[in-house]
Amino acid sequence: MSQLKDKELLDIMADFPKHELTTKQRTTLLKAISEAGSQKQSRRFNFQRLAAIAAVFLLVIIAPILYFTSQGDDLSNSGSVKTEVVKKGEFFALMDKSGTPYYPDSNFGIPNKVSLLAPLEWIAKDQRSVSKIAVYLWGDYDKDFANKPLT
Numbered sequence: 033m034s035q036l037k038d039k040e041l042l043d044i045m046a047d048f049p050k051h052e053l054t055t056k057q058r059t060t061l062l063k064a065i066s067e068a069g070s071q072k073q074s075r076r077f078n079f080q081r082l083a084a085i086a087a088v089f090l091l092v093i094i095a096p097i098l099y100f101t102s103q104g105d106d107l108s109n110s111g112s113v114k115t116e117v118v119k120k121g122e123f124f125a126l127m128d129k130s131g132t133p134y135y136p137d138s139n140f141g142i143p144n145k146v147s148l149l150a151p152l153e154w155i156a157k158d159q160r161s162v163s164k165i166a167v168y169l170w171g172d173y174d175k176d177f178a179n180k181p182l183t
Contacts, residue, residue, distance in 0.1 A: 121147075126168070144170045 036044070053061065121141045125133035141147025149166035169177060 139168070141168070146170070 122143075123138070123140050124143050124147070126139050126147075127133055138149060139147045140150050147168045149168065169182075171177065
């Protein structure tokens with residue numbers, strides 16, 4: 033009968049014999065109906081709410097860990113590179129064979145040794161400021177640089 037449509041169910045119920053309930057039967061039936069309606073329905077467990085609470089809880093725990101570990105990487109990597117400053121670099125202009133300067137104030141390094149063709153201001157982790165860097169080395173290639181490590 034659960035598969036019947038509403039109209040079909042009403043048609044079948046109309047064919048039932050018509051009997052009137054006694055007062056006691058009506059009272060018992062109404063009491064059973066009211067008690068059934070007043071009983072709290074068992075609530076099903078809300079898994080979506082539990083998942084949302086769990087996600088927020090994990091975010092609260094993981095976010096600080098990721099934040100502090102990413103900052104720690106920058107500091108720890110800087111200590112692993114051994115650098116030795118021999119002479120402080122300066123900005124200077126390169127000269128062509130006729131003595132005319134080109135790239136004025138954009139060459140940084142030690143004159144007549146090594147230099148970088150670079151901008152005046154370096155901005156850390158800004159990839160727009162430098163797209164290409166030229167390195168100039170002064171000296172005899174075969175004697176000073178060929179198959180030798182640069183220090």
